[in-house]
Amino acid sequence: MATHFRLSKSLGLAVAVLSIGMVAAYLALPIVALFFHSSPELFLSSLSEPKVIDALVLSLMTSTIAMVVIVLVGTPAAYFHSRMDYPGKSIVDILIDLPLVLPPAVAGLALLLLYGRMGLFGQYLHMFGIDIAFTIVAVMMAQVFVASPFYLRQAKALFGQLDPSYEQTARSLGASPLFVFATIVLPLTFEGLLSGLVMTFARALGEFGATIMVAGNLPGVTQTMPLAIYGAMQGDFNTSITISILLVLISFGIMAIISIITKRRGLIA
Amino acid sequence: MTKKKDTLFIGTILSVILCITLIFAGCTSSPPAPATTNTTQATGAQVTASSATPVVSAVPTAPTNEKALVAFTAASLTGASDKIGPAFSNASGKTVKFNLDGTQVLKQQVEQGANADVFISASNTYTNGLKSEGYLINSTVKNLTSNYIIVIIPAGNPGNIRSLADLGTPGKRIAMGTPEVPVGVNTRQVIHRLTNSTYNSTWQQNLDKNVKTLETTEPGVVTKVALGEVDAGFVYESSYMAAKNGTLDAIHIPVKDNVLQVYTIGILNSTADKAAAQQFEDFMLSVAGQNILSDFGFRPYGS
DSSP: OHHHHHHHHHHHHHHHHHHHHHHHHHHHHHHHHHHHHSOHHHHHHHHTSHHHHHHHHHHHHHHHHHHHHHHHHHHHHHHHHHHOOOTTHHHHHHHHHHHHHSOHHHHHHHHHHHHSTTSTTHHHHHHTTOOOTTSHHHHHHHHHHHHHHHHHHHHHHHHHHSOHHHHHHHHHTTOOHHHHIIIIIHHHHHHHHHHHHHHHHHHHHTOOHHHHHHTOOOTTTTOOHHHHHHHHHTTOHHHHHHHHHHHHHHHHHHHHHHHHHHHHHTOOO | OOHHHHHHHHHHHHHHHHHHHHHHHHHHSOOOOTTOOOOOOOSOOOTTOSTTOOEEEOOOOSOOSSOOEEEEEEGGGHHHHHHHHHHHHHHHSOOEEEEEEOHHHHHHHHHTTOOOSEEEESOHHHHHHHHHHTOBOGGGOEEEEEEOEEEEEETTOTTOOOSGGGGGSTTOOEEEEOSSSHHHHHHHHHHHHHHHHTSOHHHHHHHHHHEEEEESSHHHHHHHHHTTSSSEEEEEHHHHHHSOTTTEEEEOOOGGGOOOEEEEEEEBTTOSOHHHHHHHHHHHHSHHHHHHHHHTTOBOSOO
16 A cells, blocks of 8 residues: 555656656757757847848837737736726626737738728728838737737736725725826836836737737838848848847847846736 | 655656657757658648648549559649649549648658659759759659739729839838749849839839748738738739639730749659659659640740
8 A cells, every 4th residue: 555655656756747847848849959950159240230220120129019919008007997897897808818819910911901901991091192011110019919818818807807996995085086096006017017027018018920910020120120030031041040049038038127027026927 | 865765767768768768869860761752741831831831632543552642832823733633634644632832831741851742943043953952863854834913902902003103112012922932032023123114123022022922932922912911922823813803903024034944843852653653753853744724824935
């Protein structure tokens, strides 16, 4: 009996070790391969190419603006959505999750068919001289579309979990709703919101399929880092590796920020 | 940490090291024998990209024991490939699958180890590159067909483009290929020639400012124009000829300024069935194959 118990225990340990090892290796090795193929000299030399710098600046700028838009509109939306019960609430729940399951290329095509010059909405905008497709605005709109679920879902969950009695008490003591939100709700949910925000930024930064459809691919204007990688891969392999490594470094930086933030409060991201 | 966690931690590290070692051991062995003719997309051709997605059309035909031939084919033959596949099957009893993408992408895939039987290229530079790198069986590389560049316009002409000169009017929207894709290379050459022969550098500068998107495949440019999202696009004549009636208009480019792109077909060294690959090449060069190509607007080479 004792032998049988020890055998199944070590078997469980072996399965645990093997499965975790496989997951770790599968995820780590492609990144390792990326670094193996380049060298510090090649990396630094292609770092100064205009194509790389253009893509880097454009990506960081558009992702930041997209993230700010998502936070400014999404925070009140998530707050009221979680606090109120309104007709169609379950539909909005589905809509918030939609960009997560929709292939980015589909999102891009749909955005093009809506906001393009010939689009459902875009044709009217065009009459006023406003054209969205193939501009930097289109890049940000694509990013907002695909990245918003990351913040909205997190914010929704955080606000939902917050005990409303804190807010009610504050209100009953005479505080305005905005004051309550700023001094009670935000401090309590801040870390979680921040991690959701950082994930949103990362997703916006990596967006490819939707961007290439609705924004086009023009260096300096709409060619974000993922698009630049795809294009460079077809001509100058080394440049594509450099941009890829840049994105990996930025992603690792983002992950590090998340883990520092969440470890402080013991939350699991 | 407790003793149990210690063991787990060490065990995880050991298995990670084990996996890495196993994988490197596998990597240092001889490269995979070219027995597989599965359609492989070696480098990161994102499946999520739409107009740049390599299209694979499997062609089911008469039951055969052999694996299907894989033809890496320049994307401008996308439409024609729908006819070529069945026609070849009827003629030979063999199946051919097409991996359609920009020639520059296909070349990268071959160089990164993708296995295929036949390579149809829209660029002499890329063909020569593959030949000198040893991927093509040089003796099998033959001229297949040819194509001129043309400017297409969406039906209804939303941008009011009436001539090549209008392309240089500020405020227009133009689509063309990237500097790497063969149609893009030729487009830039054509623009350069037009600037020198007919127009001036102001025209070219304005045209450059009007370019709103660079597509990685020729069909990508066609799509942007067909959708009406740009005012004009530089594509191959074949795409205009093969387009449905009424969907596209065109402005022809004078032959003296134009570039005649010659396509080549060749058998790759990685082929698993050279005889079948030769059969496909012969079919493409035969009257039957050439007729299909000319139905889709391609020009015969040589005649």
